[in-house]
Amino acid sequence: MIMFKLLWLIPALPFAGFIILALTGSRLTRTRTAVIGAGSAGLSMVITILTGIRFIGSPPPGNAYVQVLWTWMSVGGFRPEIAFRLDALSLAMITVVTAVGFLIHLYSSEFMAGDEGYSRFFAYMNLFVGSMLTLVLADNLLLLYLGWEGVGLCSYLLIGFWYKDTYNGYAARKAFVVTRIGDTAMGIGLFLLFTVLGTLQIQELMQRALQQWGSGNVMAGAAAALLLGGALGKSAQLPLQTWLPDAMAGPTPVSALIHAATMVTAGVYLIARTHVLFSLAPLVQAAVAVIGAVTLLIAGFSALTQSDIKRVLAYSTISQIGYMFLALGVGAWSAAIFHFMTHAFFKALLFLGAGVVILGLHNEHNMFKMGGLRKQLPLTFWTFLIGAASLSALPLVTAGYYSKDLILYSAWASEAGSPLLWAAGLAGALLTALYTFRMVFLVFFGEEKTRVERKPGMQIKIPLIILAVLSIIGGFVETPASLGGLHIFTKFMYTALPPVVNLPLPATGEFILEIEAALAPPIGIFIAYLFFLYRPRYTGRLASTPSGSALHRFWFSGWGFDWIYDRIIVRPFLWFARIDKNDFLDLPYLGTIWAGKGVNRLLVHTQTGKVRWYAVGIVIGAILALSAMVFL
Amino acid sequence: MASVPVEYGLILAGILFILGLLGVLVRRNIIFILLSIEVMLNSAGLAFIAAGYRWGQPDGQIMFFFILAMAATEVAVGLALALQFYNKTRTLDTDAASRMRG
Amino acid sequence: MILIWLIIIPFLGGIIAWYSDRLNTALPRWISLIALTFDFALLLALWFKPGIVLPPAGNLVQGSTMWLAELDRSWVPQLGISLHLAMDGLSLLLVLLTVFLGITAVASSWTEIQDRVGFFHLNLMWVLAGIIGVFLAMDLFIFYFFWELMLIPMYFLIALWGHENRFYAAVKFFIFTQVSGLLLLIAILGLYFIHARNTGVYTFDYLQLLGTYMQPATEFWLMLGFLIAFAVKLPVVPVHTWLPEAHTEAPTAGSVILAGLLLKTGAYGLLRFTIPLFPRAAFEFAPIAFVLAVIGILYGAVLAFAQTDLKRLVAYTSISHMGFVLLGIFAWNETALQGAVMQIICHGVATGALFILVGALQERIHTREMGRMGGLWATAPRIGGVALFFALASLGLPGLGNFIGEFLVLLGSFRVNIAAASVAAVGLIAATVYALWIIQRVFHGPNTFNWRMPDFRGREMIIMAAMIIVIVWLGLYPQPVFNKAGQALGNLQRSVDIIEIAKPRLSRAGDTRRGLSLFTDEAKRSRRIGTVPGVPMEAVNGR
């Protein structure tokens, strides 16, 4: 058990790193800063791995270990604790978070080397890792909420890391505010859950929910919907997805860690954690699936039209999380987590690769100004290609294939699934391959347009290689029946999450589905080859037709969501703020002041200084008093 | 002696009072204002006498003596002030005495 | 006696500080600091005094066992006024806050105030003395006395050491509080006479006046008198418009005290007086209070965002935050009340810190206009970091004290009024908007005006560190505060329970309809009982 006792160190170490870096400021040398920053994350990873080995080796009773640090507060029956819970789900999450986190820290130590805010960067990154781990390990929803907001904060801080550019600040605020809209819904969800069920401790909450609510219960529906609101914001799903493309304003390692691998999947984690509620609310769960399906398509189309390499990846992230939501929506909880894991590997890899390209080309983000880089950046090219293949779910050899296939299969076969969802997923798979290889071809193939100024060093290369390896082998822990039928990952997950309930499906059916899922990516890649490498002029011609350009603009702007939000929310808000700057509730008081002044002026006129007039005053008073006598 | 109703006396006094009051309000010359005040005071005196007559008491007449004495002092002081005023402003118009206002 | 010393020490300290001005201008600052530190030590002694064990539910704690310290001397016996001061956990917390912020106020004016230093500290210390008096008074006359007493020095602080538009702001502040204060006095007197008519005893003593029976209409009007006075101080929209002016024009220390303490006297008044004295009317009024609170939260936040004057912006955030306090108080359950108390404390510290920051900026660049700022992070990262921290506290980031307050308020009021709590929660989004706007406009972006300025140094860092520690402590381990406040709040709730109003409310969580029918039943029952309807005898004869 001694290993488990160290559980608290996993989030505490990055926090400690943050505090040290925050207090020392820029007084430490860069090397020391990097050692503290990356070291705390690395140490955290080591403890995680050791704990994980121990957990798998000899699972604690009930397959979960809870460590209570202290009672946060105890007020009127509300008694949340600062407590961490280790089970299969959280273990999978923290493993990915610490591992990817450490690799990206390592990468950053070189990537950010020239930046004046070096220590600030690592401080924020450490704070992020700590918060993310708190989120994942939290035993109750309030502590989860703490981590949840904490990662949101770090996301804000890191998107706006280069604060001198006003646009970055805008993007950062947009990210924070939009996610906070979801967070608020989630907060209300917590109020509801506590008010009705009387606790926020997750396991107890789930038990009570099961006891007190039947399936389809309105309360359960409301609670699930509110939590879903939080998840939508954090995971950039429809209709709160608009912040993520703008979030690419941050340094690339940040995009890799926060806006691809970890934070944005917190919504997936939340829904998986509270899956009981969603099971009790079939309607909401169906909504999750539909939102996922729609999001993955919409984002896919948008990714297709972007010219900024990071925005392609951002839309891709939205789209991939759409898959995870789809999985959650059909009750394939483990599949969602599985895809989360593989996605973390390959998407981080893609971002880091893109970072190398961007850094090499002097902060050039436009893919159309790149080209033919495969010779200049061979390692980057190969790792990027692996990542792209994995993202496209190239059959058999990539991790992405296994996770995506599992989701597609569940979308069809699950009780809650439907052919429509499956079709959407399949279309998305084709789309994914299309935009991914569009990017690969534009950046690494074709003619060389610029020289790479800066080649990556070891601290960048090592993470790329490790992640590339993980992007391939990471999928072999879970294979479909036709390919060996390994179920290591899902079996492990079943200790924390219930298995998906599948309708009986003939084995041939499963096989046909697999074939279809396996065919979509190559087709997509072929189309990409056709349009972007073999005959790029076709694309140009297609995009210049009136309907083509309109569609292009529509997709490019992310389906006009920003435009609508700007019109119905942002502008009215700004308008009201502008006209009411001086607070028109003050007007009555100003009116009183004016009235007072007016009466004063009037009265001053009565003080003429003339004695006869004064006598008139007395007489008037007397007459009034006497007439009062008559009338009263 | 045929008794005159008290009301008559009071009404006469009232008329005198109003006349005096109008004088105060209308005239601008200090001297005339002082005169008008005399009229008002005396009308009050008349009312006292009428009232005393009604109750058959001497009190009303006593009050009238008081009023006379008071009116005399008032005129004495008033004339002195008027004189001083005239010396300073070369006018007896009370409206000129309006340096203080507001 | 310790209680009277709590008031006298700053009072005398102020006078001595005023005098010492002639010898040396640094002397008043040190004297004030020492006096406040001494007060602080006294309070710590009270803090560690063993707590009070609550008797079984349903019983009101009576007499001296109810208080950590008490003083009761006859003052004007002819009118039933006595110098009754008492401290329970709630008062202790608020007085601690007062002294703490007082110390930061003195420290933050160390270099800002160079003119008439002695008189400045006289006023500063007297405001604090007045506020402490408000938090300790258990006699309504004494309460009113201190309530009015703290205004004049505050007026001087604004009018003499304020900024451009200081006279207008000071007078506006004074008039708002004075009118509402007189309404309070009228209501107090109304209660006084009704109590006298019921019992024949003329007294202003809080404990004796508790549970005074009256007609519902009368109770409503008297409650309104109390409510308006406290609502103006709190402030509740639409009687808030004095606040932005006063906060903006006041010197830093004045703003700290205004936002950190004066507003809290309003909250305290609602908590201690309005609801316990007029429970029926107050609960009848609760829906309106919820609406006002929610409007305040949202309106304050939007207007905060609308401002271009940094100090005015911070001022409007107070309106928003105090909306939560109002919500929590009228929700009147333990969770919400504890949240309100926590919000009171944390808002005091966080907003105080923000005002100190604004003051520090103004001292350095001589403007509060945000349009003239930008990119200050590069030249003053410490100021930026601290500002970021308090902006985050202000937007209710979990892990910081303000979050605990807001969360508990919302959690508690959700039980009573789902709609109000839900809409109020939207205020958290609006808070994000303005808090981040501050950071963006002041510290981020390009340094267009090429500001160069000294960063925070020793004195300022110490103040800020202390405030940060308090906020983090309250965010991660607020239990000691809850323990202190719990006993007092429990007592307040019980004093209401005894009138059997809140009981059905508590037993049926979520039911907001408890209302007229209940009250009338109660009234009938009381009338049947006879002599002093609605008041259990021990509540009358208790002391």
Place this chain on the structure above:
Amino acid sequence: MGADDLLALLPLLVIAAASVVVMLAVAFYRKHMLTVQLTLGGLAIAFISLFAVASVVPRKVTPLIIMDSYALFYMGLIFAASFVVTILSYGYIEGREGRQDEYYILLLLATLGSAVLVSSNHFASFFLGLQILSISLYVLIAYFRVSELGNEAGIKYLILAASSASFLLFGMALVYAQLGTMEFSLIAQRSTAADMRSALLLAGLILITVGAGFKLAVAPFHMWTPDVYEGAPAPVSAFIATVSKGAMLALLLRYFTLVDIRTFGPLFPVFTAIAIASMFTGNLLALFQDNIKRILAYSSIAHLGYMLVAFLASGALAVAAVSYYLIAYFVAILGAFGVITLMSGKVKDADTLDEFRGLAGRRPWLSGIFTAMLLSLAGIPLTAGFIGKFYIVTAGVGSALWLLVLVLAVNSAISLVYYLRIVAALYARSLAEEAVAAPHLSLAGGIVMAVLTLLLVWLGVYPSPFIRMLQTTVARLI
């Protein structure tokens, strides 16, 4: 008329005698210091004699005068105020050209008139007291011939006071015609029995109200106030604001505790209207005034309005409240005019706001005292005014006069604007350092101011003894 009657009249006799003594002294040996000493001595003896008289009261001396604890209390107040005014006058007059000693004779006579008023039980003594007071004041206001404003103020006061006196007299005559008596107690008895709706009686009472209202300077009979305050020498203004008004109010209070004002049909609404009008008029007029004497004049209009609130509340509590308020008001007004007096030069009074700007820098003590006085007038805690206002509101609420109390609350707030305006000016930075080399402060003046300030704070912090005193003297009236 026995020895006890004479003893009962002792205070009045002493004052009368003092005025004669001073007159003789001035005639034979004109020395300012001596005159002042004799005046002060007379006032002091009169004050002390009150305690001697206390053993024989209450006692009706002839139908005209009633000596009871109520009268004694107010006489004490009047003598004390005159005492303060005399000391202030000394510094004010000393060093002026010409023969100024007759001033003190007039002051003593005015005091005598006021004392008669508060002990009056009869229209005749009412009238006599009033006229002794008024005629002395005519002269006092216009006393210093160098002052051009003084003459103007004197003329205005004379014309208006004489006119209003005729209103008063006519009213008295009407009441007498209706009831056949001029004695208050009898009027009270008979008017409760007689037809209360008799037009004659009511018209008489209303005309009396007009006359009294003029003296009290309540709206709409107030218009002379600012001009007279401004034109009169500062100590005389103080005297008018305190003694003259206080005496009249005391008399009204005495009369209306005998009869219930609410039973006289329109009288109650008329007084209510007067109170409300006075509060608003006074306060609103003062708002943007730049002359401090005028501000104090306007504020005194409003203060009379406040006192009328308690006055209308009637009952023991109300009498005590009015009396307490009056003490507080006396102290504060005397103090405020005292500061003006001390600040004044020999040609012109220091009364513009500019002359006081930055006073705190030049004369911290004086400005501190002035601040205290102004805050007391504004009703701020730690000063007498706070308890006074509290007492008044208590009386108002006790009698459920909600409208009046609310108007009072609003006005109390309005009044802050101009009080705080002065206070802020005091502590503002001086416009220029050369501004008015402040005159030397006389020791006596300083002591008086210090005593007034201490009294102000004592009344504000520990009012219990005063309230007890009021309950044993004034409230006995009921």
